[in-house]
Amino acid sequence: MAFLVTGGCGFIGSNFVRLLRRAEPRQRVVNLDALTYAGNPANLSDLENDSSYQFVHGDISDRPLVDRVLSEHSIEAVFHFAAESHVDRSILDSGPFIRTNVLGTQTLLDASRAAKVRRFVHVSTDEVYGSLGEEGFFSETTPLAPNSPYAASKASSDMLVRACHHTHGFDTVITRCSNNYGPYQFPEKLIPLVISNIEAGLPIPVYGNGLQVRDWIHVADHAAGVLAAFRNGKAGEAYNFGGRCEKTNISLVKTLLNLMGKPETLIRHVADRPGHDRRYAIDCSKAERELGWQVRVDFSKGLADTVGWYRANPGWVETIRSGDYRRYYQSQYGHRGV
Numbered sequence: 001m002a003f004l005v006t007g008g009c010g011f012i013g014s015n016f017v018r019l020l021r022r023a024e025p026r027q028r029v030v031n032l033d034a035l036t037y038a039g040n041p042a043n044l045s046d047l048e049n050d051s052s053y054q055f056v057h058g059d060i061s062d063r064p065l066v067d068r069v070l071s072e073h074s075i076e077a078v079f080h081f082a083a084e085s086h087v088d089r090s091i092l093d094s095g096p097f098i099r100t101n102v103l104g105t106q107t108l109l110d111a112s113r114a115a116k117v118r119r120f121v122h123v124s125t126d127e128v129y130g131s132l133g134e135e136g137f138f139s140e141t142t143p144l145a146p147n148s149p150y151a152a153s154k155a156s157s158d159m160l161v162r163a164c165h166h167t168h169g170f171d172t173v174i175t176r177c178s179n180n181y182g183p184y185q186f187p188e189k190l191i192p193l194v195i196s197n198i199e200a201g202l203p204i205p206v207y208g209n210g211l212q213v214r215d216w217i218h219v220a221d222h223a224a225g226v227l228a229a230f231r232n233g234k235a236g237e238a239y240n241f242g243g244r245c246e247k248t249n250i251s252l253v254k255t256l257l258n259l260m261g262k263p264e265t266l267i268r269h270v271a272d273r274p275g276h277d278r279r280y281a282i283d284c285s286k287a288e289r290e291l292g293w294q295v296r297v298d299f300s301k302g303l304a305d306t307v308g309w310y311r312a313n314p315g316w317v318e319t320i321r322s323g324d325y326r327r328y329y330q331s332q333y334g335h336r337g338v
C-alpha cells in the first residue's frame with residue numbers, strides 16, 4: 001500500500017511530501033509530476049536516498065499511465081496537488097489550465113475510483129469563491145463564483161469531485177486554502193518575486209493601487225491542513241484553511257523591503273491585473289472545530305524565515321532563470337527581470 005501525491009515537485013506538493021514522510025514514516029509515497037515549468041525535482045533532492053519515496057515522471061491526464069501507477073503501487077489514498085497554479089498565466093492562456101486542472105482532475109478521479117482508492121483529497125483554493133468587499137469571510141457554504149480562468153478551472157475540478165462523491169459514493173475531501181508562502185515557491189508569485197527582485201536590485205511591480213487584500217498562510221500550516229483533512233475529514237465535505245492574516249499587497253511589499261533593508265522607492269505601480277479580485281479572507285473555523293487543525297506559524301517569523309531561505313538558496317532561483325521564465329517575465333512586466 002502507498003500514498004500517491006500529484007504535483008509533488010511543485011511548491012506546496014514538495015512541502016507536503018516532506019511532511020508526509022515525517023508524519024507517516026511507514027507509508028510509501030509515490031509522487032506523480034509532469035515537471036512543467038513549475039515542477040522541480042530538486043525541491044525533493046533530500047529524499048533521493050529515501051527508499052520509501054518514489055518519483056514518477058508523468059501527466060495526470062495520461063489515463064494508461066495513471067492506471068498503471070495506481071495498480072503497481074497499490075495506491076490507498078490520493079493527494080491531488082498537480083495544477084497550473086498562476087492566475088496571470090491563466091489570463092495569458094487558459095488552455096493548459098483546462099487541460100490539467102479540469103481534464104487532468106477528471107482523469108485522475110475516474111482512474112482512482114476504478115482502482116478503489118480509499119480516499120481522494122482534492123487540493124483546491126479559496127479563489128473558487130470569487131472576491132469579497134471590505135467585510136465578511138469565505139465559508140464552505142459561500143457559493144462558488146470564480147473570476148479568473150485559473151479560478152474557473154479549479155471550481156470546475158471541485159464540481160467534478162463533488163459530483164463523483166454524490167453520484168458514485170466515492171470518498172472525496174476538498175480543501176480550499178488561502179495564499180501560501182514559504183520555501184520552494186516559484187518566483188512568479190508575489191512574495192518570492194519581491195524577494196528575488198530585491199536581491200537582484202530590480203523594481204517591485206505592484207498591480208494597480210496595491211490595496212487588494214490576501215490572507216497569508218505558511219505552507220507548513222496548509223500542508224498540515226491537507227493531512228488533517230485526510231485523517232479526520234468527512235467524506236464529501238470541503239474544508240477551508242486560512243492564516244487569519246489579512247494584508248494589503250502594498251503593506252506586504254513595504255514589510256518585505258523593510259525586512260531586507262531596501263527603500264520603498266523600488267516600488268513601481270504597474271497596470272492592474274484584469275479582473276483582479278479585491279479581497280480574500282477565510283473563515284477556517286470548520287477545520288479548527290472538526291479536524292483539530294490550527295494555524296501554528298506566526299506570520300512575522302514565517303516571513304523572516306522565508307526571506308532567510310531564499311537568501312540561503314540563491315542557486316535555487318538561479319536555476320529557474322531559464323529561457324522560459326525570462327520570456328514569461330518579459331511579456332508580463334515589459335522588461336527583463338530575474
Ligand code: NAD
Pocket residue numbers: 006007008009010011012013032033034035036037038039040058059060061080081082083084085086100104123124125126154176177178179180181186
Ligand atoms: P505549483 O505551480 O508550484 O506546482 C504545481 C505542480 O504540478 C508542479 O510540480 C507541476 O510540474 C505539476 N503539474 C502541473 N501540471 C501537471 C500535470 N498535468 N500532471 C502532473 N503534474 C503536473 O503549484 P502550488 O502553488 O504548489 O499549488 C499546488 C496546488 O495547491 C494547486 O492545486 C493549487 O491550485 C493549490 N493551491 C495553491 C495555493 C497557493 O497559494 N500557491 C493556495 C491554495 C491552493
Ligand code: DAU
Pocket residue numbers: 085086087088124125126127177178179180188189190191193205206207208210212213214249273280
Ligand atoms: O488564494 C489562493 C491562491 O493564491 C492560489 O490558488 C494560487 O495558486 C496562488 O497563485 C495565489 O493566487 P494570487 O493571484 O492571489 O497570488 P499572486 O502571488 O499571483 O498575487 C498575490 C497578490 O499580489 C495579488 O493581489 C496580485 C498581486 N501581485 C502579484 C504579482 C505576481 C502584484 O501586485 N504584483 C505582482 O507582480
